[in-house]
Amino acid sequence: MTGAVPSRHHEIVDDLRHQITSGSIKPGERLPSEAGLAARYRVSTVTLRRALAVLQGEGLVEKIHGKGNYVRRPRRKVMYVGGWGTLDPWTAAEPKLRITVRHTTVPASVHLTTLLKLPTGSRLVEYTCLSLEQGTPHGLARIYIPRDLAPAGVLDDDSAYREAATRFAVLGSSPATIRETVCARSPTPDEASALRIGPTTAVLAITRIATDSTGRVTEAALLAFPGDRIDAVFTAHHVLDERLTHG
Structure with missing residues (x-):
């Protein structure tokens, strides 16, 4: 019996999360447009936005209205x-x-x-x-x-x-x-x-x-x-x- 195949939006989350936590994408850096990311991962914008919503909920990505999605700068505690x-x-x-x-x-x-x-x-x-x-x-x-x-x-x-x-x-x-x-x-x-x-x-x-x-x-x-x-x-x-x- 094989395990469940992860959904595409979870694969996108894992990839972007790795890029952010490894420093490949720096804090404060703007992510490519949603249309651009959707094309890169070969998914619909709906699937792409689901992935971004997960990263936003984790506090890794911040969506600024009218500007796009940015890697969130760490908050000083x-x-x-x-x-x-x-x-x-x-x-x-x-x-x-x-x-x-x-x-x-x-x-x-x-x-x-x-x-x-x-x-x-x-x-x-x-x-x-x-x-x-x-x-x-x-x-x-x-x-x-x-x-x-x-x-x-x-x-x-x-x-x-x-x-x-x-x-x-x-x-x-x-x-x-x-x-x-x-x-x-x-x-x-x-x-x-x-x-x-x-x-x-x-x-x-x-x-x-x-x-x-x-x-x-x-x-x-x-x-x-x-x-x-x-x-x-x-x-x-x-x-x-x-x-x-x-x-």
Whole structure:
């Protein structure tokens, strides 16, 4: 019994992918026209476009309307440091990376009241932080603090809190605990718009909850990063049981 014969568009995908990953076709280089590629591979333009769609979905090819298909330049990644609740300081300080920050006061939605354990409609300070490199978004953070806990600096745009916001860091007083829930999912419409990605592009979503020593939730942050533009590192620290070490 013989295996299934690969379809022509898969053969085209494999060939073009090899040329791109081996460097035969350079990042930023324009591919031949779709009609030209279809003629080269002796397939219809419909089959050729199916192959290009696969490469576009893999992030290897980018179609620019009115110009053609280009080999996508590798995206520089940012790093999120789990447990500290912040972008890596070296990453955040990269000169090419620009962070826009704005804040407003909003009523708590049902989802936020659940996260912050507050009554519906409670007043929150919302910080929206967007990181960009040469106009390309790298990450989006929406950070929420109960209005009565918001430090004066957050409301007055104090430089110290603005600097913390540029690292997507916890803005309030030092928390006793930080809990982060991480998942990969499709973006919400708002995230897709802000990050300028398609609805099928996976995002790494982090929900970060900061709690003080009394157990009160002092801050909730909703972070979203395009999957190809983020590395996240989480470090586990093992605590030795003193009864075992001194037994």
